[in-house]
Amino acid sequence: MTSYEDGITGAAKPGAALPKPKREVIYRHAALVRLTHWLNALAIFVLVGSGLNIFNAHPQLYWGQKGGELDTPFLALQAIDAPGGMRGQTVIGQFHFDTTGVLGVSRQAGELSARGWPDWLTIPTYTDLADARHFHFFFAWILVLNGLAYLAWGLGSRHLRRDIWPTKADLKSIPRSIWDHVRLKHPTGEAAKRYNVLQRLAYLGLILAVTGMVLTGLSMSPGIDAFANWLPQLFGGRQSARALHFVFASLIVLFIVVHLVEVVLAGPINEVQSMITGRYTVPREHD
Amino acid sequence: MALLTRRQALVGSLSGAGLLLAGCGQIFQGDALTGNPSFLRVLAAAEGWTRASQRFLLGGGALAQEFKAADISPRFKANGTLNPGGDDYDRHVEEGFANWRLKIDGMVAHPLSLSVAELRKLPARSQITRHDCVEGWSAIGGWTGTPLALLLKAAGVLPGAKYVVFYCADNLDGEPSKGGEQGPGQYYESVALVDAMHPQTLIAYDMNGKPLDVAHGAPLRLRVERQLGYKHAKYVQRIQLVSDFRRISGGKGGYWEDRGYEWYAGV
Numbered sequence: 001m002t003s004y005e006d007g008i009t010g011a012a013k014p015g016a017a018l019p020k021p022k023r024e025v026i027y028r029h030a031a032l033v034r035l036t037h038w039l040n041a042l043a044i045f046v047l048v049g050s051g052l053n054i055f056n057a058h059p060q061l062y063w064g065q066k067g068g069e070l071d072t073p074f075l076a077l078q079a080i081d082a083p084g085g086m087r088g089q090t091v092i093g094q095f096h097f098d099t100t101g102v103l104g105v106s107r108q109a110g111e112l113s114a115r116g117w118p119d120w121l122t123i124p125t126y127t128d129l130a131d132a133r134h135f136h137f138f139f140a141w142i143l144v145l146n147g148l149a150y151l152a153w154g155l156g157s158r159h160l161r162r163d164i165w166p167t168k169a170d171l172k173s174i175p176r177s178i179w180d181h182v183r184l185k186h187p188t189g190e191a192a193k194r195y196n197v198l199q200r201l202a203y204l205g206l207i208l209a210v211t212g213m214v215l216t217g218l219s220m221s222p223g224i225d226a227f228a229n230w231l232p233q234l235f236g237g238r239q240s241a242r243a244l245h246f247v248f249a250s251l252i253v254l255f256i257v258v259h260l261v262e263v264v265l266a267g268p269i270n271e272v273q274s275m276i277t278g279r280y281t282v283p284r285e286h287d
Numbered sequence: 288m289a290l291l292t293r294r295q296a297l298v299g300s301l302s303g304a305g306l307l308l309a310g311c312g313q314i315f316q317g318d319a320l321t322g323n324p325s326f327l328r329v330l331a332a333a334e335g336w337t338r339a340s341q342r343f344l345l346g347g348g349a350l351a352q353e354f355k356a357a358d359i360s361p362r363f364k365a366n367g368t369l370n371p372g373g374d375d376y377d378r379h380v381e382e383g384f385a386n387w388r389l390k391i392d393g394m395v396a397h398p399l400s401l402s403v404a405e406l407r408k409l410p411a412r413s414q415i416t417r418h419d420c421v422e423g424w425s426a427i428g429g430w431t432g433t434p435l436a437l438l439l440k441a442a443g444v445l446p447g448a449k450y451v452v453f454y455c456a457d458n459l460d461g462e463p464s465k466g467g468e469q470g471p472g473q474y475y476e477s478v479a480l481v482d483a484m485h486p487q488t489l490i491a492y493d494m495n496g497k498p499l500d501v502a503h504g505a506p507l508r509l510r511v512e513r514q515l516g517y518k519h520a521k522y523v524q525r526i527q528l529v530s531d532f533r534r535i536s537g538g539k540g541g542y543w544e545d546r547g548y549e550w551y552a553g554v
């Protein structure tokens with residue numbers, strides 16, 4: 001097997017171009033990594049948007065097997081009548097926050113209306129549980145099949161073992177890596193040819209969060225629950241699974257924000273190009 | 288050539304941004320796609336994948352989880368129609384549903400017409416199950432009723448029958464829109480024979496040990512555990528065995544199905 005297809009394993013020729021080290025380009029991302037990356041990005045984009053639309057059908061979260069309008073939620077995005085008109089309120093436990101305009105009450109087609117998440121965050125923009133569910137379940141299948149393809153390939157090709165799983169040396173370098181990230185100092189030269197420990201932990205975390213997302217999603221299915229009672233129980237019940245589905249989604253969104261910021265900081269053209277063509281220009285060492 | 292004033296430039300760029308955002312909604316948030324029938328057909332394929340995979344997993348007739356009496360929701364939200372109303376139904380309420388009939392017809396060897404009292408004399412099943420609404424909430428309730436399989440066996444399902452259609456007393460005509468446009472319409476539902484014959488599928492008459500109240504579907508409602516709440520038709524008057532439901536009402540097999548929701552509601 002050639003190292004050519006092994007994810008980020010560099011194909012640099014040692015010593016070959018030493019006299020004039022101009023621009024070193026390595027083959028960083030295998031075709032399957034690139035394909036699954038973009039499919040995953042599309043699926044998660046649609047799933048988050050349609051998920052928030054579905055959430056709007058009942059913008060409350062509970063813990064346990066059951067929970068509904070007549071029970072006490074631990075999180076609610078609600079509309080309340082106030083002297084000056086309708087106000088949006090976010091309730092977390094006993095704390096109430098006025099979030100008019102964004103959460104609970106926001107403008108839709110110019111008019112203030114009661115909706116958990118605002119229209120600029122949901123897919124589609126208008127509240128429609130049926131349409132949102134069609135989007136959600138179609139892209140959930142894409143996410144699962146795409147994720148399974150990635151994991152199967154990642155295990156078979158040792159991409160996960162080699163590029164994602166942190167080594168002992170990686171774990172020891174966590175404090176230094178954090179300090180590098182804080183100073184926005186990005187690895188160059190040889191160090192830039194492999195994922196640093198925080199990248200490895202972030203990608204591993206994303207794999208776990210998406211897995212949690214899928215399992216909590218399946219826990220909400222009455223059909224799957226009949227097949228596997230233990231699945232919702234694993235998360236504390238169907239309503240807890242629904243709440244955790246939201247928590248995992250938040251973690252994934254947090255990952256995406258950090259991921260995009262890092263792409264911009266590390267050089268967006270080179271980074272995006274490497275995820276399209278596979279070819280990555282190694283940043284030169286500063287001296 | 289007139290120069291733009293600062294105000295005009297500001298207003299212009301703001302409305303431009305507004306248009307851009309509206310365009311984002313049309314393109315990136317899928318609004319432009321939901322009106323496209325071929326796109327919707329692509330999305331709808333997922334329902335087939337879900338149904339096929341759940342049929343495969345649930346092939347052995349797996350039972351929905353049953354709970355303890357202590358788990359029962361103190362207040363079980365009644366959803367959809369809370370009272371069908373109308374002279375007919377009001378009279379049944381006054382009579383304590385003594386004259387309510389459940390008809391079973393269509394592709395059966397022996398059409399049946401049963402009173403609630405007659406149903407109560409048949410072997411019954413009680414189960415405490417979790418009711419999962421498509422909106423996202425859940426409630427746990429105890430149900431007692433006649434297994435539908437028993438009624439269907441008594442009626443003798445003819446070969447070729449594939450679906451069981453439930454006709455209800457409630458008409459949701461005029462209810463405020465929920466999840467899209469809402470037309471006049473009698474509530475109805477349908478399930479596949481395999482779900483109809485499942486041991487937990489009941490024509491329920493008791494909820495939490497008491498006769499069903501009006502809000503929860505008196506005098507008879509369907510319990511089809513393993514699917515979402517809208518499949519659990521309330522105020523059931525007639526059960527019809529058919530080979531195909533395309534010619535019934537909107538043709539999608541149920542009131543909410545005709546309004547865009549999945550026919551197979553296992554997810």
